[in-house]
Amino acid sequence: xxxxxxxxxxxxxxxxxxxxxxxxxxxxxxxxxxxxxxxxxxxxxxxxxxxxxxxxxxxxxxxxxxxxxxxxxxxxxxxxxxxxxxxxxxxxxxxxxxxxxxxxxxxxxxxxxxxxxxxxxxxxxxxxxxxxxxxxxxxxxxxxxxxxxxxxxxxxxxxxxxxxxxxxxxxxxxxxxxxxxxxxxxxxxxxxxxxxxxxxxxxxxxxxxxxxxxxxxxxxxxxxxxxxxxxxxxxxxxxxxxxxxxxxxxxxxxxxxxxxxxxxxxxxxxxxxxxxxxxxxxxxxxxxxxxxxxxxxxxxxxxxxxxxxxxxxxxxxxxxxxxxxxxxxxxxxxxxxxxxxxxxxxxxxxxxxxxxxxxxxxxxxxx
Amino acid sequence: xxxxxxxxxxxxxxxxxxxxxxxxxxxxxxxxxxxxxxxxxxxxxxxxxxxxxxxxxxxxxxxxxxxxxxxxxxxxxxxxxxxxxxxxxxxxxxxxxxxxxxxxxxxxxxxxxxxxxxxxxxxxxxxxxxxxxxxxxxxxxxxxxxxxxxxxxxxxxxxxxxxxxxxxxxxxxxxxxxxxxxxxxxxxxxxxxxxxxxxxxxxxxxxxxxxxxxxxxxxxxxxxxxxxxxxxxxxxxxxxxxxxxxxxxxxxxxxxxxxxxxxxxxxxxxxxxxxxxxxxxxxxxxxxxxxxxxxxxxxxxxxxxxxxxxxxxxxxxxxxxxxxxxxxxxxxxxxxxxxxxxxxxxxxxxxxxxxxxxxxxxxxxxx
Numbered sequence: 001x002x003x004x005x006x007x008x009x010x011x012x013x014x015x016x017x018x019x020x021x022x023x024x025x026x027x028x029x030x031x032x033x034x035x036x037x038x039x040x041x042x043x044x045x046x047x048x049x050x051x052x053x054x055x056x057x058x059x060x061x062x063x064x065x066x067x068x069x070x071x072x073x074x075x076x077x078x079x080x081x082x083x084x085x086x087x088x089x090x091x092x093x094x095x096x097x098x099x100x101x102x103x104x105x106x107x108x109x110x111x112x113x114x115x116x117x118x119x120x121x122x123x124x125x126x127x128x129x130x131x132x133x134x135x136x137x138x139x140x141x142x143x144x145x146x147x148x149x150x151x152x153x154x155x156x157x158x159x160x161x162x163x164x165x166x167x168x169x170x171x172x173x174x175x176x177x178x179x180x181x182x183x184x185x186x187x188x189x190x191x192x193x194x195x196x197x198x199x200x201x202x203x204x205x206x207x208x209x210x211x212x213x214x215x216x217x218x219x220x221x222x223x224x225x226x227x228x229x230x231x232x233x234x235x236x237x238x239x240x241x242x243x244x245x246x247x248x249x250x251x252x253x254x255x256x257x258x259x260x261x262x263x264x265x266x267x268x269x270x271x272x273x274x275x276x277x278x279x280x281x282x283x284x285x286x287x288x289x290x291x292x293x294x295x296x297x298x299x300x301x302x303x304x305x306x307x308x309x310x311x312x313x314x315x316x317x318x319x320x321x322x323x324x325x326x327x328x329x330x331x332x333x334x335x336x337x338x339x340x341x342x343x344x345x346x347x348x349x350x351x352x353x354x355x356x357x358x359x360x361x362x363x364x365x366x367x
Numbered sequence: 368x369x370x371x372x373x374x375x376x377x378x379x380x381x382x383x384x385x386x387x388x389x390x391x392x393x394x395x396x397x398x399x400x401x402x403x404x405x406x407x408x409x410x411x412x413x414x415x416x417x418x419x420x421x422x423x424x425x426x427x428x429x430x431x432x433x434x435x436x437x438x439x440x441x442x443x444x445x446x447x448x449x450x451x452x453x454x455x456x457x458x459x460x461x462x463x464x465x466x467x468x469x470x471x472x473x474x475x476x477x478x479x480x481x482x483x484x485x486x487x488x489x490x491x492x493x494x495x496x497x498x499x500x501x502x503x504x505x506x507x508x509x510x511x512x513x514x515x516x517x518x519x520x521x522x523x524x525x526x527x528x529x530x531x532x533x534x535x536x537x538x539x540x541x542x543x544x545x546x547x548x549x550x551x552x553x554x555x556x557x558x559x560x561x562x563x564x565x566x567x568x569x570x571x572x573x574x575x576x577x578x579x580x581x582x583x584x585x586x587x588x589x590x591x592x593x594x595x596x597x598x599x600x601x602x603x604x605x606x607x608x609x610x611x612x613x614x615x616x617x618x619x620x621x622x623x624x625x626x627x628x629x630x631x632x633x634x635x636x637x638x639x640x641x642x643x644x645x646x647x648x649x650x651x652x653x654x655x656x657x658x659x660x661x662x663x664x665x666x667x668x669x670x671x672x673x674x675x676x677x678x679x680x681x682x683x684x685x686x687x688x689x690x691x692x693x694x695x696x697x698x699x700x701x702x703x704x705x706x707x708x709x710x711x712x713x714x715x716x717x718x719x720x721x722x723x724x725x726x727x728x729x730x731x732x733x734x
Contacts, residue, residue: 021670021671021672022668155584186677188584189558189660189669189670190584191556191558191582191583191584192582194669194670197660197661197669197670197674198669198670198671201670201671201674202671205671205673205674210675211674211675212675212676212677213660213661213670213674213675213676213677214660214676214677215558215559215583215615215616215660215678216558216582216583216584216616217522217555217557217558217583217584217615217616217619218615218616218677218679218682219619220616220618220619220622220682221615221616221618221619221679221682222677224618224682248582248584248585248588249582249583249584249585249587249588251587251588251591252584252586252587252588252619252623255587255622255623255626256619256622256623259622259626293556293564293580293581293582294564294580296663296667296669297667297669299667300663300664300666300667301389302556302561302564302565302663302664303388303556303561303564303565303568303580304388304565304568304569304572305388306572307564307568307572307578307580308577308578308579308580309579309580309581310553310579310580310581310585310589311582312585312588315585315587315588315591
């Protein structure tokens with residue numbers, strides 16, 4: 001499969017997801033401002049992929065800072081970080097990646113700026129590589145919840161396209177498929193930007209995983225008909241108590257799953273957990289351009305001119321509706337993820353000390 | 368406002384709803400086959416409007432039957448009825464209107480065929496007129512549930528465009544507005560055919576009723592945020608126990624409303640109640656063309672070529688999730704509507720005897 005994002009000849013190349021599935025084209029960024037545009041305009045999207053793009057954007061911007069003075073260099077990088085950080089407010093991986101890159105610079109402050117600049121590219125590639133590894137670990141931890149013959153509902157795209165590769169929710173589905181399980185997927189089309197119709201359906205078809213495309217408002221009906229065994233979605237930000245912000249419509253899927261006694265799983269890397277906020281009430285919800293609702297692909301008008309529109313890009317699913325959160329560290333009941341905060345701060349230290357993450361405390365699995 | 372459907376110079380003229388809101392154009396039918404096409408292709412849609420179209424289609428077809436022999440005439444009309452009846456399986460008003468026209472012919476069998484043919488046009492106009500009157504009565508009975516300052520969520524289009532005029536769900540909203548209540552409406556866009564975005568938003572803007580357009584998957588989130596006070600939708604077929612088939616997505620809205628303690632009302636004429644079926648399990652659900660999901664307006668492709676699609680046009684909301692059913696005879700708890708069967712069979716007699724409908728048994732109101 002085509003990489004979602006990569007370094008290529010000194011530029012950051014993104015697969016242009018706004019054109020999928022009709023065209024496979026690329027958005028090449030030679031400046032950090034272009035990376036920011038790519039994030040803002042959904043050329044790249046999905047919390048983990050946004051994190052990778054932000055890391056690469058910081059590294060790209062840093063290459064063009066012309067100074068040997070560390071303080072001046074860091075000050076310029078902070079401006080780059082602020083610009084990239086202003087693109088999308090909800091996905092916490094954006095801020096996590098920016099913070100990681102800043103901490104990386106600070107932990108190498110004694111080195112020459114030229115060395116740091118080069119190392120930043122390596123570090124951003126490491127963010128990408130770790131993300132893919134995290135996805136595969138999520139797949140291993142999550143596939144236990146998928147039984148042979150199951151039909152899985154997913155919302156939006158939490159696949160290879162939303163990550164460095166492999167996927168979070170779709171990574172779990174891929175892992176189940178790789179284990180030889182016979183599975184079917186129902187993909188919500190996910191209005192307004194249609195990530196389900198355009199991206200999830202495309203990814204699954206590429207991987208020969210049987211997929212049925214439905215409109216968002218059909219999910220409840222298929223649950224009532226007994227056709228859905230479990231739901232798996234990704235996440236844009238998870239609060240300390242397990243409340244989860246994800247693509248608009250996720251909350252409705254969770255409520256419907258709850259009514260029908262269908263398990264509802266969230267798959268996301270630990271980097272998507274925001275341990276600084278106690279609950280979903282503190283997660284900022286991005287309001288996007290009304291044109292996304294009134295025009296399909298920015299061109300086909302489907303509503304009266306001048307109509308008032310609401311367009312929140314995300315909603316928050318309360319922890320009580322989530323069966324388990326599947327991370328690269330294992331699957332947990334939502335109320336248990338705060339224990340990962342130790343891991344997370346440990347990880348931060350490890351970013352600095354480059355130590356292995358193997359010696360983590362054992363964690364219970366979600367049911 | 369432009370009439371949804373009317374007789375005009377010997378033809379049946381439909382406002383072409385597939386082109387709204389971008390173009391106000393008409394589909395003129397000079398044959399009953401064209402009327403059937405208009406119904407099948409959603410040029411006219413909405414259960415009550417389909418009923419009116421079917422009645423006019425039967426009358427139109429009957430005009431061209433060249434015989435003075437009643438038996439031959441009736442036999443030809445039955446073929447016309449079968450053709451029109453094969454267009455859409457869920458909306459019961461289609462079959463109700465066809466049956467009414469057949470009964471009308473039978474009750475006038477002693478008259479010359481030429482007289483019956485002319486009278487059929489009058490009868491179809493009567494179906495139209497009665498539908499508008501029923502809508503206005505529904506408005507009076509239903510507006511009690513809307514308080515000053517309320518925000519109402521509606522799904523699909525149950526407005527003037529879905530009926531002879533005025534509307535069922537939107538008729539109730541119009542009545543509240545006419546009573547001087549300050550109200551707001553949230554309109555689900557209603558994928559895949561976008562009746563909410565294209566028709567409901569357009570109707571409400573024409574009437575200066577404040578409307579906010581949202582995608583279907585946002586409704587639950589706005590309920591959670593406390594922004595919706597009540598829901599009102601139309602119906603395509605109501606079973607004797609109150610189970611209600613309506614546009615796909617209605618069931619999800621009802622489940623979400625239930626979770627948030629928000630009243631959920633169905634507004635529909637008695638002609639939409641199918642007293643012959645005990646529950647929603649017996650309602651046939653129309654499966655429509657996958658192109659409706661994969662292409663917007665039949666032209667803008669939004670999904671990978673060849674993707675498997677499910678496209679049920681309706682779902683069934685169980686009676687337990689419905690606060691009240693608002694009819695032209697009053698508002699009832701879903702469990703109480705079976706009492707209207709008496710009225711319904713009485714109405715059938717009255718169609719034959721042209722008696723007044725005033726002497727109905729008193730009926731309790733829903734809460």
